[in-house]
Amino acid sequence: MDRRNFVSQGITAVAGLSLGAMAAENEPESKIIILGVSCSPRKGKTTATSVKIALEAAQAVSPRIETQLIDLADMKLSGWKGGAKPDAPQIPFDDYEVNVEPYFMSPNLGGLIIGSPVYFRTMSAVCKAFLERLYTVRTPVMRLADKPVGALAVGSFRNGGQELVIEQILSAMLCYEPFIVGGKPSAHQGATLWNNYNDDITKDEFGVDTAKKLGIRIAEAALKNAGR
Numbered sequence: 262m263d264r265r266n267f268v269s270q271g272i273t274a275v276a277g278l279s280l281g282a283m284a285a286e287n288e289p290e291s292k293i294i295i296l297g298v299s300c301s302p303r304k305g306k307t308t309a310t311s312v313k314i315a316l317e318a319a320q321a322v323s324p325r326i327e328t329q330l331i332d333l334a335d336m337k338l339s340g341w342k343g344g345a346k347p348d349a350p351q352i353p354f355d356d357y358e359v360n361v362e363p364y365f366m367s368p369n370l371g372g373l374i375i376g377s378p379v380y381f382r383t384m385s386a387v388c389k390a391f392l393e394r395l396y397t398v399r400t401p402v403m404r405l406a407d408k409p410v411g412a413l414a415v416g417s418f419r420n421g422g423q424e425l426v427i428e429q430i431l432s433a434m435l436c437y438e439p440f441i442v443g444g445k446p447s448a449h450q451g452a453t454l455w456n457n458y459n460d461d462i463t464k465d466e467f468g469v470d471t472a473k474k475l476g477i478r479i480a481e482a483a484l485k486n487a488g489r
C-alpha cells in the first residue's frame with residue numbers, strides 16, 4: 262500500500278471524529294476549520310490548555326468557525342524519516358499518517374495554531390518532529406498556502422524563551438506559503454504563557470489573554486480569506 266492510500270484509509274479510521282465529514286468533498290462551503298496542534302509530550306497540560314483557549318476564542322468569533330485540537334502527547338510520531346521529496350515513503354507508518362495529516366486534507370481548512378512548550382529556549386522535540394512530518398502537506402497541493410498560521414509557547418520562566426520558540430515555529434512555517442500572523446494587540450508575536458502556577462495555566466491572566474488574542478486574530482484572518 263502506498264503512502265497516499267494509507268492516509269486515505271487513515272481518514273476513515275480515525276475514531277469518533279467528524280474527520281470523515283471534515284475531509285468529505287461535499288462538506289458545506291461555509292465552514293471554516295481552525296486546527297490547533299499541541300506539541301507537548303504531556304497530554305492535556307499547559308500547552309494543550311493554552312491551545313484550547315486560543316481555539317475557543319477563535320470559535321467565538323463566528324458561527325462559521327469550527328475548531329479541532331490535535332494533542333500530540335500520546336501519539337507515536339517520529340521526525341522525518343528520509344527521502345528528500347515530500348511523498349517519499351515514511352516507513353514504518355506512525356500516528357502522523359492516521360491521526361494528524363488527515364485533518365490538513367479538509368477543503369475547509371482555514372487556519373492553524375501551533376503550540377509548544379519551551380525546552381531549553383527552543384521548541385520541543387515533538388514540535389520539531391511535527392513540523393518535519395508536515396512536509397507531506399506541501400504537495401501535490403500546498404495545503405496551508407495563504408492560510409493564517411500563528412504560534413504560542415509556554416515556559417515556566419517569565420522570560421524563558423517563549424518569543425524565541427514562536428519565532429522558530431513561524432520561521433519553519435514560512436516554507437508552507439502561509440499568512441503568518443501574531444495576535445491582536447498587544448500579543449503582537451503570538452501567545453506567550455507562563456507556567457508559574459503548578460501547571461494551572463488558566464491562572465496566568467496575561468498569558469491567557471494573549472492566547473485569546475491569537476485565536477481571534479487567526480479567526481478574523483481566516484474569515485477574511487474565505488470572503489466573509
Ligand SMILES: Cc1cc2nc3c(=O)[nH]c(=O)nc-3n(C[C@H](O)[C@H](O)[C@H](O)COP(=O)(O)O)c2cc1C
Nearest residue numbers: 301306307308378379380381382416417418421456
Ligand atoms: C527539558 C525541559 C526544558 C525546559 N526548558 C525551559 C526553558 O528553557 N524555559 C522555560 O521557561 N521553561 C522551560 N521548561 C519548562 C516548560 O516549558 C514548562 O513546564 C511548560 O509549561 C511545559 O508544558 P506542558 O505543561 O504542556 O508540558 C522546560 C521543561 C523541560 C522538561
